[in-house]
Amino acid sequence: xxxxxxxxxxxxxxxxxxxxxxxxxxxxxxxxxxxxxxxxxxxxxxxxxxxxxxxxxxxxxxxxxxxxxxxxx
Amino acid sequence: xxxxxxxxxxxxxxxxxxxxxxxxxxxxxxxxxxxxxxxxxxxxxxxxxxxxxxxxxxxxxxxxxxxxxxxxxxxxxxxxxxxxxxxxxxxxxxxxxxxxxxxxxxxxxxxxxxxxxxxxxxxxxxxxxxxxxxxxxxxxxxxxxxxxxxxxxxxxxxxxxxxxxxxxxxxxxxxxxxxxxxxxxxxxxxxxxxxxxxxxxxxxxxxxxxxxxxxxxxxxxxxxxxxxxxxxxxxxxxxxxxxxxxxxxxxxxxxxxxxxxxxxxxxxxxxxxxxxxxxxxxxxxxxxxxxxxxxxxxxxxxxxxxxxxxxxxxxxxxxxxxxxxxxxxxxxxxxxxxxxxxxxx
Numbered sequence: 395x396x397x398x399x400x401x402x403x404x405x406x407x408x409x410x411x412x413x414x415x416x417x418x419x420x421x422x423x424x425x426x427x428x429x430x431x432x433x434x435x436x437x438x439x440x441x442x443x444x445x446x447x448x449x450x451x452x453x454x455x456x457x458x459x460x461x462x463x464x465x466x467x
Numbered sequence: 468x469x470x471x472x473x474x475x476x477x478x479x480x481x482x483x484x485x486x487x488x489x490x491x492x493x494x495x496x497x498x499x500x501x502x503x504x505x506x507x508x509x510x511x512x513x514x515x516x517x518x519x520x521x522x523x524x525x526x527x528x529x530x531x532x533x534x535x536x537x538x539x540x541x542x543x544x545x546x547x548x549x550x551x552x553x554x555x556x557x558x559x560x561x562x563x564x565x566x567x568x569x570x571x572x573x574x575x576x577x578x579x580x581x582x583x584x585x586x587x588x589x590x591x592x593x594x595x596x597x598x599x600x601x602x603x604x605x606x607x608x609x610x611x612x613x614x615x616x617x618x619x620x621x622x623x624x625x626x627x628x629x630x631x632x633x634x635x636x637x638x639x640x641x642x643x644x645x646x647x648x649x650x651x652x653x654x655x656x657x658x659x660x661x662x663x664x665x666x667x668x669x670x671x672x673x674x675x676x677x678x679x680x681x682x683x684x685x686x687x688x689x690x691x692x693x694x695x696x697x698x699x700x701x702x703x704x705x706x707x708x709x710x711x712x713x714x715x716x717x718x719x720x721x722x723x724x725x726x727x728x729x730x731x732x733x734x735x736x737x738x739x740x741x742x743x744x745x746x747x748x749x750x751x752x753x754x755x756x757x758x759x760x761x762x763x764x765x766x767x768x769x770x771x772x773x774x775x776x777x778x779x780x781x782x783x784x785x786x787x788x789x790x791x792x793x794x795x796x797x798x799x800x801x802x803x804x805x806x807x808x809x810x811x812x
Contacts, residue, residue, distance in 0.1 A: 424688070427687075427688045428688070430623070431493060431517055431622040431623040432621070432622045432623045432624040432688055432689075433623040433624075435623070435624040435627065435684065435685060435688045436488075436489070436623060436624055436626045436627055436630075438684055439627050439630050439631055439681045439684055439685060440485075440489075440630055442677065442680050442681050442684065443630055443634070443677050443681060446673065446676065446677045446680070447673070447677075447788075447792075450670075450673045450792070451792075454795060454796065454799065457799055457803075458799060461799070461802060461803060461806065464806065464807075465806060
């Protein structure tokens with residue numbers, strides 16, 4: 395469990411170049427997101443935040459499960 | 468139950484800001500024109516608007532000549548609900564310049580689109596120009612409907628202000644808790660302070676990651692790239708890496724006391740660097756990001772009274788949620804410490 399945490403964080407760090415390099419001309423993606431006055435941008439931002447918090451809560455849940463198991467042993 | 472009130476407040480505020488920021492309509496505005504370049508003589512152009520009441524009887528369209536005089540246009544036709552066709556005549560000897568478009572009606576107030584048209588076939592000076600100036604006074608400048616302000620290029624995505632920006636406020640708040648805890652650890656050697664610093668940095672990193680990803684998405688659809696080489700953005704990324712280094716540093720030291728002490732010193736420096744990178748350096752350089760360089764974050768256009776009604780509650784709501792998650796993380800650390808190491812902290 396102790397080695398898992400830095401590995402997880404490290405994988406996030408390794409993903410950042412993808413944010414850095416991805417770039418494109420007018421595309422299907424752009425057309426979708428520019429529709430209805432860029433409202434889809436707001437929806438995706440809200441969803442990213444919700445999803446991110448849910449993932450973090452799931453990680454906490456895993457830790458609580460393990461502790462619970464050890465205590466009940 | 469006594470300490471439940473702020474959690475209830477957090478839930479209510481989150482519900483309020485979500486409903487408010489997703490349902491209040493965007494104010495009216497001009498999106499663009501079909502052709503920017505003007506020719507001498509008569510020009511007929513289409514103007515695209517957003518949420519505007521083009522069917523209003525008192526609709527007027529002007530070209531701004533300078534700050535106080537306007538060139539009149541004749542409204543030929545409302546092509547669609549958001550598209551209007553106008554015609555206007557440039558005078559003889561018109562100078563080479565850009566023209567702003569202004570639209571005005573009683574409900575929408577004055578809608579403004581900077582540098583919509585440009586004229587490049589004329590003379591270089593405006594001395595001999597006989598402008599056919601309208602003497603119309605633009606009386607109603609403000610949109611009377613309850614709405615979120617319209618801004619060029621940003622459009623509806625201004626609602627992200629209530630989601631993306633508070634992520635950074637929350638991160639700042641949590642890293643601040645970490646700073647205080649680290650200073651108190653160094654002062655007293657209290658192990659519970661070390662755990663507080665750790666928990667706050669862990670949860671702060673979650674909000675930092677969310678801020679980076681949401682900011683990246685927003686940048687893609689307003690600036691056109693997932694990432695731009697900007698002091699504010701790079702500063703945020705470096706901050707993230709520094710706090711990741713804090714976690715890795717902790718995990719690499721075996722001895723408990725040594726780990727806590729070195730981590731506390733590192734954390735204090737990390738906060739100083741966070742402050743310099745996010746609050747100080749971007750103000751001394753050009754930046755696309757609002758609030759930095761020449762772009763004030765909180766001027767009257769960015770944060771009007773409607774946005775204030777929801778932006779400040781949003782910051783409070785997200786900070787409370789961050790603090791709540793931080794407390795859960797801290798309690799888990801405490802129980803682990805007690806169970807595995809038999810230490811009461």
